[in-house]
Amino acid sequence: MRHARDVLELVLQKLPPRPRLELKRQVVSLDTAYVGRTLPDPFAHQRQWRSDLWWRRRLADGEEGG
Numbered sequence: 001m002r003h004a005r006d007v008l009e010l011v012l013q014k015l016p017p018r019p020r021l022e023l024k025r026q027v028v029s030l031d032t033a034y035v036g037r038t039l040p041d042p043f044a045h046q047r048q049w050r051s052d053l054w055w056r057r058r059l060a061d062g063e064e065g066g
Contacts, residue, residue: 001034005055034058 008027012020034055041047044057 001060002055005031005034006050006053009053031055 038058038060041057041059
C-alpha cells in the first residue's frame with residue numbers, strides 16, 4: 001500500500017487541475033479506509049525515510065490493513 005500511495009501522490013502532483021481533483025476525490029476515500037484499518041506508528045520518525053508522508057507513519061498488519 002505504501003508504494004502505491006507514493007505513486008498516487010506523484011501522479012496527483014503532475015496532473016492538470018481538473019483530472020487532479022477527480023483522482024483526489026477517489027484517493028481521499030481510499031485514504032479514509034486505510035486510516036480506519038491502521039494505527040499511528042509512534043516511531044515513524046525513526047524508521048521511515050519519508051516520515052513527512054502521513055501514510056508512512058501508519059502501522060498495519062502484514063496485509064497493510066487490506
